[in-house]
Amino acid sequence: MSQTQEHMPSSMTALTIRLDDELFAVEAGRVREILDLVPITEVPNAPDFVGGLINVRGRVVPLADLRVMFGMNRPEPDKDTRIVVMEVDMDGEPTIAGILADKVHDVTDIEAASIEEAPRVGMRWRPEFIRGIGKRNGGFIIIPNMERIFETPGARTAPVAASEERSAS
Amino acid sequence: MNLSDPTETFRQEARELLDQLEAGLLDLEQDPSNADLINSTFRALHTIKGSGAMFGFTAVAEFVHEFETAFDQVRKGQSAANGALIEVALDAKDHIHLLIETPETEIGGGDDILDRLRAVISGGAVPAAAPKPSIIEQAAKIEPVPAAAAATWRLEFYLPSDALIYGTNPLLLLEELAQIGPTKVTALTGRIPDLATLDPEVPHIGWRVDIEATDPTAAIDDVFLFLRDNMELTLTRLDTVEDLAALPAPAPMSVNAGPTVEPIAPAAPAPAPRAKAGPAAETADRAAASSLRVPAERLDELMDRVGELVIAQARLSQIAGLSSDTALKTIAEELERLSSGLRDTTMGIRMVPIGTLFSRFRRLIHDLSGELGKPIEFITSGEDTELDKTMIERLADPLVHLIRNSVDHGLESADKRLAAGKPAKGVVRLSAVYSGAEVAISVTDDGAGLNTARIRAKAEENGLIAPDAKLTEQELHHLIFAPGFSTAKEVTSLSGRGVGMDVVKRTIDGLRGTIDVASKPGEGSTMTLRLPLTLAIIDGMLVRVGNGRYTIPLAAVEECVELPEGIEAHAKGRNFLDIRGALVPYLRLREVFGTTADPEPHQKVVIVSSGEGRVGLVVDQIIGNNQTVIKQLSKLHSGIKSFSGATILGDGTVALILDTAHLVASGQSYVDRNITGRAA
Known part of the structure; x- marks a missing residue:
């Protein structure tokens, strides 16, 4: 996880999801299930990225909104909105998390040859959150680096603690 | 742990036997002539030897055999169980422990221990007073x-x-x-x-x-x-x-x-002519034990299942409550009764008397007493108090720290004690009592008490507090839990490295518990840990704040009152309630949680307590009581201190559980700030 230069992903079987107007690919093997939108419990003072909790078959699972990490628009949930329940590595520990998706497309194979490294410049997203960019049918699919996105909770919660302190006093 | 791994089974069994052995030896120190104790000690040794050999721990078996042979002299009354013997025997026990835990590494020192053991045995031999040996024994000796x-x-x-x-x-x-x-x-x-x-x-x-x-x-x-x-x-x-x-x-x-x-x-029981009666106790003690060894994970799994059942049952009750079908209502009630019974039974299985933990500390005290040259009397009470097994395991380290601290920092040397008019023998008390839905475990010593002046000086030196900071006695006491804090002038092998007390605090926080410190100069100090009985299921009070629903552990709730209308107007930002003459600070959860939804016109205050402190939590609505299956929050939310976990409600949604200890602490610091502020 401290590795700065991840290997380029080899061919992968991916679940493609749409966030705002971009297509993302997550590793299909780590997806546990796909749920329709369920009631989301807001966690006061939590960062927007993981602002909610959901009940997945009797388990309390944090709900992550990748759109926050990529600085995207966050359209209101509609009939296409789904929750992708998947396993993510949090600081090396496998954790179950829900990922909010504006739409879930399909499961597809992405050839290694069609995956390119994310360009360091000219991108509106933080490059470390992207493992690579795949091409399909003339469009791009972003392969997010989930380990990176779910890492460093300390940095994210620090301002939270401060705001909590303020409101508590 | 893999149950089918016989080596692991042996280790587990051996650990328990070693504990038994240690307890037996320590008891023997108090009561050296007790034949039952000698026999039970001997039996523990014997079983370790037998099963050690069976599982290929030859080093263990050989060492224990020698140990056993030497100890046999004691059993036969040819040598007395004196202090020196107990000392060596305890070392031998530690050696066995090492051999069992790390069989693949070479561990020296075994022969040395055995030599000492033999020396003690032969030195302490009392040939004249020995019970008349049989012909065989005489022959063997001659x-x-x-x-x-x-x-x-x-x-x-x-x-x-x-x-x-x-x-x-x-x-x-x-x-x-x-x-x-x-x-x-x-x-x-x-x-x-x-x-x-x-x-x-x-x-x-x-x-x-x-x-x-x-x-x-x-x-x-x-x-x-x-x-x-x-x-x-x-x-x-x-x-x-x-x-x-x-x-x-x-x-x-x-x-x-x-x-x-x-x-x-x-x-x-055979006709073999034997002059000497065999160790009858060995057979007598083989009474069938009706207990079952179950891996802890299976209990955890059972607890999870029961938790899910309780959630499903809550949903059924909710549906039945809305329906007019009496048959459905009946069965829902029946199920509620059954599931709450099952919940209690399951939790009961996980409960372990804390005495198992306490007995470990006798050895600690024994060693500390020897090492520091302070005579110590160790008194325990409340060994029957039961706590969740996980909790007991996680309490071991914090208690070791607290006891060491009491012995090392708290108790004075024998000379100083005599000079202060106290008996030379210091007393360390370890006790456990139920208090409500909590268990209070306290470590008390009759030593010098916390030196607040030195704590302050040290904290200022370390930059933990400003030189002119005004702190209450309680706050000063709590400084000892700050990371990097230690008042010991010299670092000993026991304490004084500044790690420890902050670890204690963190562990106890992690168990949703609190620590209180009470100290009187010259009379000693008491550290009290307050812990919830279980980590799994609690009774909760469901409240609503804005659109969110939250659970407050019912055990912490003292009472509920209406928030007097217009209190804002004359309070001028001072958030205190007058509860029968006592000032209780209150927190508006709407503000704490940044809720934007419209407030209820008649807000309620739930007064919660933790340890000594109380705080009022202002909520929009009190919904009712429910059984709360505690689910841990993931690491993603571990930074949010107001919540100790989450639970799933009858309608399937998730509700957060308020961390009352944290809220009381923040309410309390608010009081202290305001009172000191006004005094200044």
């Missing part, structure tokens, strides 16, 4: 076997009647015996009954084996490890070949045949 000389040993044995049923193969046993030295085997056929009454599954044939060896006792012991308890076995040393010939072949062994060295067989 004519010890010359260590190097090989001799012929005559072994006669009859297998227990169920040996064949349990798969023992006598031929294999004979082969094993043959490996000890050159053997001559004769079958003893005298006990074979008539064909009519012969039971083919019972071994009727006995065996006489003459072995040439120096001292085959231990080796023979090993061969019959599994059978020893019920079999007849005699071992005698034959000096000459004439002796061999002179003996009538099928006759049972006679005691006079030669100097018998330590007959192996324990009490056998």
Whole structure:
């Protein structure tokens, strides 16, 4: 996880999801299930990225909104909105998390040859959150680096603690 | 842990036996002549040896065998269980522990311990006062076997009647015996009954084996490890070949045949003529234990399942409540009763008396007392108090720190104590009591008490507080839990490195508990840990704040009151309620949570307490009580301190559980700030 230069992903079987107007690919093997939108419990003072909790078959699972990490628009949930329940590595520990998706497309194979490294410049997203960019049918699919996105909770919660302190006093 | 791994099973069993052994030794120190204690200690040793050999821990078996041999002198009353012996025996126990935990590494020091053990035993021997030894023992003592000389040993044995049923193969046993030295085997056929009454599954044939060896006792012991308890076995040393010939072949062994060295067989209800009564306790203690060893994970799994059942049941109750179908209502009520019973039973399974933990500290105190040269009396109470197993495991380290701290920092040296008019022997008390849905565990010493002046000086030096900061006594006391804080002037091996107390605090926080410190200069100090009874399911009070629903642990709730209308107007930002004359600070959860939804016109205040402190939590609505299955929050939310976990409500949604200890603490610091602010 401290590795700065991840290997380029080899061919992968991916679940493609749409966030705002971009297509993302997550590793299909780590997806546990796909749920329709369920009631989301807001966690006061939590960062927007993981602002909610959901009940997945009797388990309390944090709900992550990748759109926050990529600085995207966050359209209101509609009939296409789904929750992708998947396993993510949090600081090396496998954790179950829900990922909010504006739409879930399909499961597809992405050839290694069609995956390119994310360009360091000219991108509106933080490059470390992207493992690579795949091409399909003339469009791009972003392969997010989930380990990176779910890492460093300390940095994210620090301002939270401060705001909590303020409101508590 | 893999249940099918026999080595792990052995380790687990050995750990328990070692604990027993240690407890026995420590008890023996108090009561050196108690024969029951000596016997139980001996039995623990014996079992470790037996199962150690069975699972291939030969180093363990060999060491324990020597230990056992030495300790046998005590059991026979030939040596007294004095302090020095206990000391060495405890070291030996530690050595066994090492051998068991790390069998693959070479661990030295074993011989040294055994030498000391033998020295203590022989030094403490009381030949005159020894109970009249039997002929055999006398013979053995007078004519010890010359260590190097090989001799012929005559072994006669009859297998227990169920040996064949349990798969023992006598031929294999004979082969094993043959490996000890050159053997001559004769079958003893005298006990074979008539064909009519012969039971083919019972071994009727006995065996006489003459072995040439120096001292085959231990080796023979090993061969019959599994059978020893019920079999007849005699071992005698034959000096000459004439002796061999002179003996009538099928006759049972006679005691006079030669100097018998330590007959192996324990009490056998057989006609074998044995001058010495076997250790009867060994058989007596084999009462069937009706307990079951279950891996902790299975209990966790069971608890999870029960948790899910409780959630499902809550949903059913909710649906039944809305329906007018009486049959459905009846069954929902029935199920509610059953599931709450099941919940209590399951939690009961996980409850372990805290005495198991307390007994570990006796050794700690014993060692500390020796190391620091402070005589200490250790008093425990409330060993029956039951706590969740996980909780007990996680409490061990914090309590070690607290006890060390009491002994090292709290108790003064004997001289100082005498000068202060106290008895030379310091007292450390460890007690556990139920208080509501919490358990309070306290470590009390009658030492010098916390030195607030020194704590302050040290905290200022470390930059923990500003030099002119105004702190209450309680706040000063709590500084000892700050990371990097230590008042000990010198670093000892025990404490003073500044790690420890902050770890204690963190562990207790992690268990949703609190620590109180009370101290009186010159009289001693008390550290009290308050812990919830269980980590799994609690009774909760469901409240609504804005659109969110939250659960407050019911055990923490003291009372609910209406928030007086218009309190804002004259309070001028001072958030205090007058509860029957006492000022209680309150927190508006709407503000804490940044809720934007419209507030209810009549807000309620739930007064919660934790330890000594109280705080009022202002909520929009009190919904009711519910059974709350606590689910841990993931690491993603571990930074949010207001919540200790989450739970799933009857309608399937998630509700957060408020961390009352944290909220009370933030309310309390608010009071302190305001009071100090006004005083300044």
